[in-house]
Amino acid sequence: MSLKIKKLNKHVNLPKMSTSMSAGYDLESSESVVIMPGRRAVVSTGLAIQMPEGVYGRIAPRSGLAVKHGLNVGAGVVDRDYTGEIKVVLFNHDKKPFIIKPEYRIAQLVLEKYAALPVEEVTELGDTDRGEGGFGSTGV
Secondary structure (H helix, E strand, O other): OOOEEEEOOOOOOOOEOOOOOOOEEEEEOOOOEEEOOOOEEEEEEEEEEEOOOOEEEEEEOOHHHHHHHOEEEEOOEEOOOOOOEEEEEEEEOOOOOEEEOOOOEEEEEEEEEOOOOOOOOOOOOOOOOOOOOOOOOOOO
16 A cells, blocks of 8 residues: 655655654645735645545644744645645734745645445434533533
């Protein structure tokens, strides 16, 4: 099993893990973008990916960008049947513009297993200790 990646631009780098124990593959920008404060941008990676069976990709924030620059990721699911260009939605929550240049590491791709199950309508759900207790029902 492998993660199949197609370069859509010969100048882009393949995703790689920063360390041998990383959970995500670093995704780099393939373009220059300025994200103004309070705004969002869709940033190209120049890559298309085909996920292995039973796996989807989750586009996750890079912790350093989130903490130091207020950048967060949105729209983070790459379905197995999507083979178009991977683009990253970035939100700038900081008070100053953020400048992205080609090859900046902008997000990470985390591969996650999933189960596609049939939907069954029922009239009752099984009992649990928590029941219908919602937000905060299990304590602090």
